[in-house]
Amino acid sequence: MENTISKRPTIVDIARVAGVTPKTVSRALNDAPHVSEKVRQKVKEAAAALDYHPNIAAQSLIARRSYLIGLTYERPSPSYVVELQNGALSRLEAGRYRLVVLPFSQVTSRQEELGKLLLRAGLDGVLLAPPACDQPLLLDMLDRQKLPYARITPHSELDRGLVVTMDEVAAGEAVAAHLLTLGHRRVAIILGDPSHAASIGRMDGYRRAFEKAGIAIDQDLVVTGDFTFDVGYRVALELLRRTPRPTAILAQNDDMAVAAMAAARELGLAVPQDVSVAGFDNSEVSRTAWPQLTTVNQPVREMAWDAADRLIAALDGESEPQEPRRRDHAHELLVRASTVPPPA
Amino acid sequence: MENTISKRPTIVDIARVAGVTPKTVSRALNDAPHVSEKVRQKVKEAAAALDYHPNIAAQSLIARRSYLIGLTYERPSPSYVVELQNGALSRLEAGRYRLVVLPFSQVTSRQEELGKLLLRAGLDGVLLAPPACDQPLLLDMLDRQKLPYARITPHSELDRGLVVTMDEVAAGEAVAAHLLTLGHRRVAIILGDPSHAASIGRMDGYRRAFEKAGIAIDQDLVVTGDFTFDVGYRVALELLRRTPRPTAILAQNDDMAVAAMAAARELGLAVPQDVSVAGFDNSEVSRTAWPQLTTVNQPVREMAWDAADRLIAALDGESEPQEPRRRDHAHELLVRASTVPPPA
């Protein structure tokens, strides 16, 4: 009489079928030495016949590895998240690691909570996107518990953990210089969430471009958004109602830039004829918008791949990493249809 | 002399510190009965002092649960993926389950491969988005290995597994009827990837609307895209160059609809004055586009939440589910600025 409760087959079951001991089965399946080819074949056939899949929990327990990599981010634009994810996944695909997504809101004020979440998740390592990558308390917790982490585009303490960056300042300078070169002088700036380090770096870049051009930034035209379309729309409406009207808007990401274009149209203004708009990120929306948005390509996908690569190398490599802990990626200014010289 | 190799603390360590047995520690930390309040306090303090976090692999091993839920999808638009993910996550947040993302391309021709991937991932259950939710071979594999799954908006075999659907046909009918009611007669249709069941359902709905209105569909104006912007752009350009020109375009998702708007502008046509465009999905891009897109809200987030809810209920509940295995969600036609009556 067969047992009616069917359970997943184990190594012991294969051993019984193949007529060898469990240890031999383990060796055969893992392509370890000290197993004759004949036995290996027999074992593999038995495993296939039983539809055997190893119990990962048991493997994890003994290897002291969960083969789980976490990815944490704070609700930015969908395209950013997907790029991040796909970049990391394209590196993970080959190996046994799996990606666990852990979005978290209000990171800055809840660092402790996020830290606990990450530690409880049983991860081998974690990828930190902004703004989590810049939270000192969080990094302290991870250090203390020896949970390896890779930081994607951090702004501060660049010597902690594995770091993958883009020079936000240079990128910010490039896009601002583009507008100034076109002849714009009344340039409004919509900042992102000030808790994201990117916001600060990009602004530093804008400032440098203005300085080099010998033009003063009009602080009245600098307003704060939070990287979302909705808030961007609201502040852009307000900016465009001022007199004299700004001739260009420099938004710190594409979602807010697209919002600014929508706000301009709401006020009966044509983009780019009446007002130029530039974004940041080269997200999908920057290409699907009309006119297509001038923006800066942030190689998010590549950076995420790189971060995952560094992390896995650190996890798998017995030896300490020899190479520098930091890798830089280049930005790329994409001049498209949303920016032209100011109206005469 | 302390051991120099520091390892994560275990229950045994806490037991030593608190002066009780490991079993008692386990009971205290899990808020199980049969532990005095005094001991429980002492144990919890010791655990906190040691920065203890339970070893999930060991818990998984004994519970025969990994507490991992998989989410598999095939590179659709970013906004869809993020909505799906956020919906599932909002249900998972409360409990101990974690979400593993498993994107997979060319699902239809690689069902076996995807099945193996899912089985090897050590999941407790899996959420299947289109088109994976409609692959019979894949479902067979999952059934055979008793891996529970919830299907999000499947098209066929609605009695297999847990099912969360929207009536794609009714939704398709609603948006098509809207254009016909406005007076459009030359309506071009851009289909999505034919392997996605949604594509078929929506087309059925369009057809029903045309039938009810007593209007024949012009098969020459029905072209196939693949849900992406780029292909949508190409086929839309081609459609709009025909004479007589279609007065409206019915795209099976928002990305292709936005592409159609871009193509129209490329040809010097105004949307919606010269040509109306309607999409599908109420994705973020449909709101950030200009003009805002008439579309159908597919409650992706809610459906994903629901699918996760069903799956977890099935996993946690000892008893078989009493309620129907299928839940339906309603669509919602969102008439926005991209559709107006045809030019005179």
Place this chain on the structure above:
DNA sequence: GTCTCGTCGGTAAACGTTGACAATCTTGTA
């Protein structure tokens, strides 16, 4: 024929936690 060495296969223990069950302690009552 014996000894050495290398290959193949087996046994026992370990990973960290919890379930089943036994032992002990406390308290109330006859």
Place this chain on the structure above:
DNA sequence: TACAAGATTGTCAACGTTTACCGACGAGAC
């Protein structure tokens, strides 16, 4: 005072896999 009943605490094994270590066997050297 003794004893039952209930609460608390302890012991042991188990989950499925791999690592460490040991034994058997065959080939080749002397």
